[in-house]
Amino acid sequence: MSARSTPRDAWAGALFLFPGVGIIFACVLLPAALALALSFTHCSRYGMITWAGLYNYHKLFTDAVAVRSLLNTLKYVAIFVPANLVLALSIALVLNRPFPGMKWIRSVYFVPVVISGVVAVSIFRFILDRNYGPINAVLAALGFEPVPWLWSESWAMWSIIAMDLWKSSAFFAVIFLAALQGVPKELQEAATVDGAGRLAGLLHVTLPSLRSVTQAVLALSSIGAFRVFVPMFVLTQGGPAYSTRTLALHAYLTGFRDGELGYSSAISFALLTVILLATLLMKRAGRRSE
Amino acid sequence: MRHGLGQAIRLVWAAAVALVLAGCSSSKQPERTSLEFWCYMGGGASDPTARFWNAVAARFEKANPNVKVKVTADIPHEYYMSMLGTRFIGRNAPDVMLMDDVEVGDLAREALLMPLERFLRSDRGYRGRDFAPSMVRDSYVNGIRYSIPWYGSFVQLTYRTDLFAQAGVTPPRTWDELLATCRTIQQRLGMQYPFGMDLSASFWMINWIWQNGGDVLSADSKRVTLDSPECIGAVQFVHDLVHKHGVVDPGLASGTKMPDLWSLGKIAMMLDGAFSIGRYDQQFPQWRGKWEVAPLPAGRKDISFYGGAHLVMSRRTRHPALAWRFMAFATSVQNQLRYADMLGSPPANLAVFELPEFQKRHPHLVRMRRVIAHGRNNPLVPFFGKIWYEMFANEVLDVVMHDPHADVAATLRAANRDAQRAADDYWATHPKFASEGAGE
Secondary structure (H helix, E strand, C coil): CCCCCCHHHHHHHHHHHHHHHHHHHHHHHHHHHHHHHHCCEEECCCCCEEECCCHHHHHHHHCHHHHHHHHHHHHHHHHHHHHHHHHHHHHHHHHCCCCCCHHHHHHHHHHHHHCCHHHHHHHHHHHCCCCCCHHHHHHHHCCCCCCCCCCCCCCHHHHHHHHHHHHHHHHHHHHHHHHHCCCCHHHHHHHHHCCCCHHHHHHHHHHHHCHHHHHHHHHHHHHHHHCCCHHHHHHHCCCCCCCCCCHHHHHHHHHHHCCCHHHHHHHHHHHHHHHHHHHHHHHHHHHHHC | CHHHHHHHHHHHHHHHHHHHHHHHCCCCCCCCEEEEEEEEECCCCCCCHHHHHHHHHHHHHHHCCCEEEEEEEEEEHHHHHHHHHHHHHCCCCCCEEEEEHHHHHHHHHCCCECCCHHHHHHCCCCCHHHECHHHHHCCEECCEECEEEEEEEEEEEEEEHHHHHHHCCCCCCEHHHHHHHHHHHHHHHCCCCCEECCCCCHHHHHHHHHHCCCCCECCCCCCECCCCHHHHHHHHHHHHHHHCCCCECHHHHCCCCHHHHHHCCCCCEEEEEHHHHCCHHHHCHHHCCCEEEECCCECCCCCCEEEEEEEEEECCCCCHHHHHHHHHHHCCHHHHHHHHHHHCCCECEHHHHHCHHHHHHCHHHHHCHHHHHCCECCCCCCCHHHHHHHHHHHHHHHHHCCCCCCCHHHHHHHHHHHHHHHHHHHHHHCHHHHHHCCCC
16 A cells, blocks of 8 residues: 555545635634725725725724723733733642542632633622622621722722633633643652752742643633623723723724724724734743743 | 216316416415514513514504514614614615614615605605604704604603602702702701712713703714813713712712612602603502602703604615505504503604593603603714713713812813714714715
């Protein structure tokens, strides 16, 4: 039997590839190309299209709300991603140690991941309610004034970040947990024999072993954070005073509420560019640290 | 035998011909014409909108036996225009649609709606003069009639009659009286914040601005006028009600909900919309028979909001005459009375207000009849929503209503600059509309 592939094999290969490539083309590449084309037009929500050239991209720089949305997105990413990483790793380290009821506790920690995003946000809307929320009830019992968690410029973004950490950290904790269980015990034992304490073992043995997983978690977490939409959409609609308006929400509201589909597409491509740049930077930083 | 076989063949042949002829004869039932109608859901799962429109469709089908009306009435308001948009892009919009007045202009300018003049001219049964004049004015885009009024809402002062009687006060008619009434209630009933209004939603604020002689846009809708002394004065007045005079709960700017205060009896009066009148007794049974409505206290001018929803016809409908008949049927006195009975909302057909049964069943709506005569609508330019409901809410209300020491004038001037940019952007990207003017 010859190892060289024949034209017939190539055709067969192409045939097998066709469904996957076809779906990616029809559902990802084609819509993306159409959206890119749309970003150079003025397109109403009822389909009237006129050529706009670079108008929508120029508008991105003069639209104060777009600039504010970008800053809010960067703020969210800058706080959420490191906090998520630390929290997920901490949970994984705790759950990695044997203790009674460990399996049950692990399952409980995973519950927030299983709950749908909108349901989780709705639960938090009740928890953070100014007048009837349990958090403010506890504060009132302790003699404090109620906090307008979602209605104050200074609190709203922090409240949403806290909710998202609760929702996401468990997922990444499971990834870290799986990686931790793959760290060879002999390495830790050797470090202990060499006189390393718990902290030194963690810093010099465990964490370096998790480098590739950490990079993956960082990338996934960052991409998700740049695209954050649901909590802002459901809880605050980007307010108060635009304090929780992110680029993804800005693109949605501009397109589907204000009916400016061309400009909305331009915002989406700006967001895509930001995500690509951030991913490239992380990749480069990862290579350097290796 | 052969004779018998021939006869049988002839019989079968005759039967077959008879069957074919019967199939082609005029006695065949004509195919039913299908008409599609869309409206948005009023709010909540128990919303009776779908029930009402299905009943209208059933009555229309009974009067027109060969017609089938397909009703879609379960789309929430916030997604309605987006979903309709996909139908328009797909060139298969419903024949007849209900929509807010502000949406009609864009669709008409994009030539997606059917002009209605020819139907109005030929249909002597449709009594256009029975409808609120301001809503009829809102039905025109660049001098052409594209819609007919369906429902007109107003803004009212809703107050507790028992508390007013205890405090010995009557509904305030002016801004000065509003403040005085609040003070009296505070003193006599010990109520901390007698007056309630949603401080985070722009919808209510425009009434104060109009009453103070101001407006959000210039007459041609090209210039934003949030920085006018009248606008600044109106916002300052509301800010003072909260932070200087202390008659409105400041929590209403940051998460406290007015229905909660009303339900607990923590306010004696509130600014509310006609759409709520039909729900009060069901929502707050504890105050049944203890509330009443009154026009808003007047400032320099006695104006308040009056606007609502219209019926429109798709330009691509294959049955324009039938679609018109359905529109006229839906807005008839009988159907508008049924609408008021089912939803407790004010109908646009004012002839309904003259019916004794309406007057008996809807005394609150009847009392507000005079507001309809001098009510006015928001500007019907497409970018008004962005300027008012988004920019004003985020850049003015979210800032000044939270802060007792806010510089109202400076905040409005800054917001005006941003809003003007949004208006300029709209006119720059819609040059054809700009040359036509706002058009309403």
